[in-house]
Amino acid sequence: MLPIAVDAMGGDTAPGEIIAGAKRAAEELGVPVALVGDPARMGDTLGLEVIAASQVIEMDDDPASSVRQKKDASLNVAARAVRDGRASAIVSAGNTGATMGAALLRMGRIGGVARPAIATPIPRPLAGGATTLLDAGANAECQAAWLVQFAQMGAVFARHRYGVERPTVALLSIGEEKSKGNELVKDAYGLLSADDGALAAAGATFIGNVEGRDLMTDAADVVVCDGFTGNVALKTLEGGMKTLVSALFEVFGATEGTKAASEVLVPHLLPLYGALDPNNTGGALLLGVDGVCIISHGSSNATAIVNAVKVAAEAVEADLVGALRTAVAK
Amino acid sequence: MLPIAVDAMGGDTAPGEIIAGAKRAAEELGVPVALVGDPARMGDTLGLEVIAASQVIEMDDDPASSVRQKKDASLNVAARAVRDGRASAIVSAGNTGATMGAALLRMGRIGGVARPAIATPIPRPLAGGATTLLDAGANAECQAAWLVQFAQMGAVFARHRYGVERPTVALLSIGEEKSKGNELVKDAYGLLSADDGALAAAGATFIGNVEGRDLMTDAADVVVCDGFTGNVALKTLEGGMKTLVSALFEVFGATEGTKAASEVLVPHLLPLYGALDPNNTGGALLLGVDGVCIISHGSSNATAIVNAVKVAAEAVEADLVGALRTAVAK
Numbered sequence: 001m002l003p004i005a006v007d008a009m010g011g012d013t014a015p016g017e018i019i020a021g022a023k024r025a026a027e028e029l030g031v032p033v034a035l036v037g038d039p040a041r042m043g044d045t046l047g048l049e050v051i052a053a054s055q056v057i058e059m060d061d062d063p064a065s066s067v068r069q070k071k072d073a074s075l076n077v078a079a080r081a082v083r084d085g086r087a088s089a090i091v092s093a094g095n096t097g098a099t100m101g102a103a104l105l106r107m108g109r110i111g112g113v114a115r116p117a118i119a120t121p122i123p124r125p126l127a128g129g130a131t132t133l134l135d136a137g138a139n140a141e142c143q144a145a146w147l148v149q150f151a152q153m154g155a156v157f158a159r160h161r162y163g164v165e166r167p168t169v170a171l172l173s174i175g176e177e178k179s180k181g182n183e184l185v186k187d188a189y190g191l192l193s194a195d196d197g198a199l200a201a202a203g204a205t206f207i208g209n210v211e212g213r214d215l216m217t218d219a220a221d222v223v224v225c226d227g228f229t230g231n232v233a234l235k236t237l238e239g240g241m242k243t244l245v246s247a248l249f250e251v252f253g254a255t256e257g258t259k260a261a262s263e264v265l266v267p268h269l270l271p272l273y274g275a276l277d278p279n280n281t282g283g284a285l286l287l288g289v290d291g292v293c294i295i296s297h298g299s300s301n302a303t304a305i306v307n308a309v310k311v312a313a314e315a316v317e318a319d320l321v322g323a324l325r326t327a328v329a330k
Numbered sequence: 331m332l333p334i335a336v337d338a339m340g341g342d343t344a345p346g347e348i349i350a351g352a353k354r355a356a357e358e359l360g361v362p363v364a365l366v367g368d369p370a371r372m373g374d375t376l377g378l379e380v381i382a383a384s385q386v387i388e389m390d391d392d393p394a395s396s397v398r399q400k401k402d403a404s405l406n407v408a409a410r411a412v413r414d415g416r417a418s419a420i421v422s423a424g425n426t427g428a429t430m431g432a433a434l435l436r437m438g439r440i441g442g443v444a445r446p447a448i449a450t451p452i453p454r455p456l457a458g459g460a461t462t463l464l465d466a467g468a469n470a471e472c473q474a475a476w477l478v479q480f481a482q483m484g485a486v487f488a489r490h491r492y493g494v495e496r497p498t499v500a501l502l503s504i505g506e507e508k509s510k511g512n513e514l515v516k517d518a519y520g521l522l523s524a525d526d527g528a529l530a531a532a533g534a535t536f537i538g539n540v541e542g543r544d545l546m547t548d549a550a551d552v553v554v555c556d557g558f559t560g561n562v563a564l565k566t567l568e569g570g571m572k573t574l575v576s577a578l579f580e581v582f583g584a585t586e587g588t589k590a591a592s593e594v595l596v597p598h599l600l601p602l603y604g605a606l607d608p609n610n611t612g613g614a615l616l617l618g619v620d621g622v623c624i625i626s627h628g629s630s631n632a633t634a635i636v637n638a639v640k641v642a643a644e645a646v647e648a649d650l651v652g653a654l655r656t657a658v659a660k
Binding site: 124125126137140141172173174180181182183185211212213214215216217225226227228229231232233234235236237238239240241242243244246247248250251252254255257258260261262264265268269272276 | 454455456467470471502503504510511512513515541542543544545546547555556557558559561562563564565566567568569570571572573574576577578580581582584585587588590591592594595598599602606
């Protein structure tokens with residue numbers, strides 16, 4: 001396998017944790033990894049291959065213009081390395097908009113894909129597995145036909161990533177009936193129920209609408225929406241979990257008695273805590289670009305990078321991009 | 331005060347819990363209450379005043395057609411009672427769409443209001459108080475000018491309900507910068523920042539965009555969005571909380587040790603649990619109709635009805651509708 005190009009300059013913990021994660025990925029997974037970044041700013045690269053890039057797109061840079069202007073930015077160099085056959089995938093914890101922009105501009109789209117979408121796994125602490133939510137933020141405005149492609153791509157992703165043989169696909173709406181929702185959702189509902197072949201080619205079944213409360217359950221394997229709604233839902237869930245976990249820790253520390261009790265409970269809570277920790281999900285995938293592109297969250301630690309490299313390597317080995325190409329060709 | 335008209339036929343627990351709640355409200359709060367429903371199906375009405383209605387709109391009836399066809403449905407009778415000066419407010423745990431429809435059709439809108447919106451309090455377990463989210467589901471499609479009115483009405487509500495003297499108002503979006511969001515949000519951002527008078531008349535301040543993760547914090551007192559996005563966010567939060575609480579209880583019951591430890595913790599967790607319990611919020615308000623209309627959640631128990639009657643009575647006494655009229659007249 002060609003090396004996974006890890007953007008050493010992107011994310012709140014870059015470059016230290018990113019490089020440490022890349023090193024661990026190479027050692028623990030046996031996956032070839034190349035760091036992309038400015039050698040002068042990376043410090044010790046732990047013996048990993050380095051692809052030099054003299055510029056950095058910062059977290060608060062404007063994505064569209066910085067991708068065009070900073071041609072030698074690590075993200076652009078990484079995307080070109082994939083395009084030119086020097087790397088097999090990108091992993092970045094940097095500026096999400098710029099990661100999308102670099103991937104789209106340098107790697108291009110899979111033929112026939114109208115718009116790439118961000119597929120984000122939502123943990124299911126009770127049911128197990130994950131619900132794939134897309135678009136989680138790439139396209140603030142969408143057309144119904146794009147949502148059909150998101151459904152196709154999400155189904156392929158759920159099968160490859162989570163081994164769901166025949167994924168169920170739903171639209172995110174505000175009621176289960178097909179009359180519920182905004183115009184976009186109602187139009188997409190019509191397309192997905194009329195054109196059964198669109199999902200049949202992806203080996204999936206359209207099951208109608210689900211609601212926000214179903215995201216952390218196994219109501220559907222894939223939940224499709226526009227990128228505005230998806231990003232609001234994702235951030236709402238993250239914020240809610242964070243608030244509740246913080247409130248719990250406040251209670252745990254309230255008295256000597258609660259401290260002692262929580263010491264008994266915490267080891268049993270670790271699996272739940274782990275299931276909710278975004279460092280463990282392996283990141284989101286930008287589906288629809290002509291290559292594997294993993295968007296890891298901004299505060300990724302070394303473990304997040306290990307998991308992202310693992311997901312990237314699996315996607316490359318399973319030829320996820322080829323499967324996406326076949327699914328959307330219908 | 332004229333009696334609060336409580337829809338005895340609406341909700342999963344109707345009529346038993348609803349009537350029990352109405353009775354408790356009358357006794358505990360000293361607020362006059364009238365039950366609206368079919369005397370033949372209500373059973374013991376505990377000595378409360380009854381306004382007879384021969385029909386019921388069921389939870390799965392189509393809201394628009396049932397409101398028109400079932401003219402003597404409890405929701406229609408309750409709304410007419412407010413219009414005709416026989417009652418001061420409606421409280422219903424029934425079909426949300428039909429409640430909105432009956433209120434809109436029978437009570438009408440406040441002059442100048444383009445569309446009523448559902449204002450739902452989001453609890454803040456850490457920061458205290460509540461964030462008012464609107465529209466939480468009345469209008470799946472919105473125009474930017476409506477969002478400006480939602481902002482005005484939400485600000486009035488936050489002041490009346492939560493005593494926030496000068497509420498901060500934000501748009502729900504997918505990034506803080508004004509360039510972030512869909513067209514609707516960007517247009518509303520422009521209107522709210524240009525026309526400062528719109529919120530000044532409501533005694534509020536526009537602070538820009540917030541994200542989904544801010545809903546359970548004190549980032550803004552009022553968060554404005556279209557009803558599709560708001561309903562998705564609300565349901566996502568409810569589902570996430572429910573999943574996490576269930577997962578916690580699983581851990582609590584895992585072993586003899588965790589059971590003993592959780593017995594120590596549970597009393598300390600009750601305030602948090604109570605803050606998240608929708609029975610304690612007092613329900614959502616339909617803002618913009620010409621009368622006080624409380625939408626209580628479908629699984630409301632007696633306590634939820636007591637709290638809803640309390641909120642309704644406070645809104646009537648403080649002349650919330652008059653204050654809304656003044657705020658949107660600007």
